[in-house]
Amino acid sequence: MDLKLEHHTTDGIEVVDVEGEIDVYTAPRLRELLIDLVNGGHYQLVVNMEKVEFLDSTGLGVLVGGLKRVRAHDGSLDLVCTQERILKIFRITGLTKVFGIHDGVDEAIAARKSEK
Amino acid sequence: MPTVEMTFTPLPAHVRTARLVATAVARRSGVPEALLDEVRLAVGEACSRAVEVHQQHCPAEPVRVALTGAGERFEVVVTNASAGDDGMAWPPQPATDGQDPAALPAELGLAVIAGLADDVQVSRNGDGLSIRMSWPSGAPAG
Numbered sequence: 001m002d003l004k005l006e007h008h009t010t011d012g013i014e015v016v017d018v019e020g021e022i023d024v025y026t027a028p029r030l031r032e033l034l035i036d037l038v039n040g041g042h043y044q045l046v047v048n049m050e051k052v053e054f055l056d057s058t059g060l061g062v063l064v065g066g067l068k069r070v071r072a073h074d075g076s077l078d079l080v081c082t083q084e085r086i087l088k089i090f091r092i093t094g095l096t097k098v099f100g101i102h103d104g105v106d107e108a109i110a111a112r113k114s115e116k
Numbered sequence: 117m118p119t120v121e122m123t124f125t126p127l128p129a130h131v132r133t134a135r136l137v138a139t140a141v142a143r144r145s146g147v148p149e150a151l152l153d154e155v156r157l158a159v160g161e162a163c164s165r166a167v168e169v170h171q172q173h174c175p176a177e178p179v180r181v182a183l184t185g186a187g188e189r190f191e192v193v194v195t196n197a198s199a200g201d202d203g204m205a206w207p208p209q210p211a212t213d214g215q216d217p218a219a220l221p222a223e224l225g226l227a228v229i230a231g232l233a234d235d236v237q238v239s240r241n242g243d244g245l246s247i248r249m250s251w252p253s254g255a256p257a258g
Contacts, residue, residue, distance in 0.1 A: 023132060023164070024164040025128035025129050025131060056225070058225075060224060088153075092232070093227060093228065
């Protein structure tokens with residue numbers, strides 16, 4: 001399956017819904033979207049990965065790149081993910097300590113709002 | 117003799133095909149369902165890495181993948197043809213300490229492979245480098 005990307009604003013936070021496979025072929029599209037959002041002044045991001053079927057290290061690199069970009073503007077990039085097979089790659093690489101990983105979009109937004 | 121051998125042009129679009137084939141052969145070889153995601157991810161990482169190396173050093177050469185499922189273990193060997201790959205990143209450095217996202221390992225893909233396959237060997241193979249990975253196939257010993 002290819003990669004499907006959509007985004008919308010909720011409570012001032014840009015939510016990116018990702019569906020499909022994030023790999024060496026499709027990850028550049030996610031990278032471009034994250035760059036476009038940051039360039040457009042969106043520094044509070046939530047990436048919803050509940051419909052992601054596959055994620056590899058290229059995708060991880062894109063997410064880390066996005067995190068670095070928003071942090072340069074004192075922003076944030078949180079993830080929504082409950083799938084064990086996706087969470088495993090975050091654990092292997094130690095990135096569970098780097099990203100805020102939440103069970104749902106509402107929880108991610110609430111957590112971000114509470115930190116403000 | 118490998119159960120299935122394939123070569124593919126070093127383009128990112130073909131990595132998905134390679135990992136789908138590897139997963140299908142792993143399933144037919146009796147690899148437990150619970151391990152198929154690991155096979156899919158590890159083979160994808162190895163092929164992605166090979167594609168990247170080929171694009172830098174030898175874009176006209178194909179990436180080779182050999183899948184063998186006849187014995188007790190299902191074995192995958194991904195071979196690149198680049199003399200420019202010194203493989204010095206193996207074994208991979210420990211993952212980021214969680215403090216600095218920029219502290220990702222230089223070879224994140226190898227770090228992922230090391231975390232997924234319980235048996236991984238990286239070796240020189242002619243001009244290139246081979247990543248050999250295996251998982252239990254469920255076939256009876258002997």
